[in-house]
Amino acid sequence: MTINLVGxxxxxxxxxxxxxxxxxxxxxxxxxxxxxxxxxxxxxxxxGATTDVTIATAGxxxxxxTITTITDSATAKRYYPRDTVxxxxxxxxxxxxxxxxxxxxxxxxxxxITIAGANADDNADVYLLMEN
Numbered sequence: 001m002t003i004n005l006v007g008x009x010x011x012x013x014x015x016x017x018x019x020x021x022x023x024x025x026x027x028x029x030x031x032x033x034x035x036x037x038x039x040x041x042x043x044x045x046x047x048g049a050t051t052d053v054t055i056a057t058a059g060x061x062x063x064x065x066t067i068t069t070i071t072d073s074a075t076a077k078r079y080y081p082r083d084t085v086x087x088x089x090x091x092x093x094x095x096x097x098x099x100x101x102x103x104x105x106x107x108x109x110x111x112x113i114t115i116a117g118a119n120a121d122d123n124a125d126v127y128l129l130m131e132n
Contacts, residue, residue, distance in 0.1 A: 007127035050117035
């Protein structure tokens, strides 16, 4: 097992009016492995009450999957996105019929970063802590 830091992957500069500006950008290369954690760093002065960041696979090498969407935030933070594990017939697995079993998210695709609800020229950097 190897742990690698990938990034920054930037959203691009947001275009539009204050509180409604948007941008998106896709990584230049395919990123492979399991996402252990991710960090979002906000650049410029995005409004915390309206800024959303979505991190997803681009759908270039495998079907597109949303990894996480952080809404109404402009504070740098580390996140630990997880997916629910399923049994052979697609039912959610639970520990005790109440707590879902989850795992880190495996990816093999380009990463797309989208920022919305920002101000003009705001942007975000995303760093992925990956297990290979």
